[in-house]
Amino acid sequence: MPExxxxxxxxxMAGLAMPLGGLLATLDSFRPNWLNEELRHSVTAFGGGALLSAVAFxxxxxxxxxxxPWLSAGLFxxxxxxxMMIDIQLDKHHTSAGQLAAMLSDFIPESIAxxxxxxxxxxxSVLLALLIAMQNVPEGFNAFRELKASSRYRSSTILTVLAVLALAGPAAGLLAYYWLASFSELVxxxxxxxAGGILYAVFQDIAPQVRLEKHWGPPLGAVIGFVLGLMGFMLTHKSIHI
Structure with a gap:
């Protein structure tokens, strides 16, 4: 297969995880109370764990x-x-598409990578694609619910938007392959x-939404998301024995 x-x-595949997450969010229409508060927080936490594993591995x-080390720390x-600046601008404009913008702000750089x-x-590459897909499912889930709650868009319209946004991944990936790969330091x-932006997003947007009083499932969701990333890392590095 050509590269x-x-x-x-x-x-x-990684991008289509976004409309898949949105599709899962529509189940609330068919099965009321299935998407209870603890489950929603657990899904959010899972996405946070996957994001952290992408950063770490x-x-x-x-x-x-x-x-x-100094330049690495400065770039991070x-x-x-x-x-943070993107977050401030989204808050100033009170846009209903904040979750979409946040989702693309990490999806596009990761596709470039x-x-x-x-x-x-x-x-x-396979590990990174799996991690992107893992994080895009809960991000698509949250983006669907945010747009549904703050706009008059129909479910089908929101899912179509998520599917179109999924095409940004292939565009960014092919751009990097044909042009940016010649500039390895830039990549x-x-x-x-x-990585620095994702870590900011985890603690600004994801972690505050995770904790619930007298519920312990959401933090475990973050652990599970990170563990899946760890398993992918170990399985794709054959020098590491499980």
Missing amino acids: WMYILLLTL VLVPEGIEPFD LLGGIMF LGASIALGKGS SGIMLLA
Whole structure:
């Protein structure tokens, strides 16, 4: 299979996890009370665990390779500041599409990293695609519920929007493959920026929504999400014995 088609399939699979998450959110219409508060918090926590595993096992380890510690730390911090500025602007405009913007702000840099990793012959592309898909399911779930609650869009319209946004992944991945792969340090910088931004998003948007009084399932969801990332990391690095 040509590499460009491989990138297309991986990024499309990861992107289509967004409308899949939205589709799961529609189950509330058919089975009232099924999406109870604890389950919603658990889904959110799972997404947080998956995001942290992407940061810990892919974005930071590969991002720091060409840089010294000071530059690595600076890029990581800059990523957090950039995401903070995006967060501030979304709050000022009170847009109902805040969750969509947050979702794309990590999906696009990760898709760029995926395309570049294949072009550079690195072995983390499948792992990264799985992690992106894992986080996109709960993000699509939350984006659907946010848009449904704050707008008059029909469910089918929201799902169509999520499906169209999924195409941003293949576009970013192919762009990286054909152009950015020639600039390996730039790709590493993008990885660190994305990692810092994702960490900011986890503690700004995800972690505060997770905790519930006298419920212990949501924090466990974060652990499960991270563990799945750990398993993917170990299974794709054959030098590590489970």
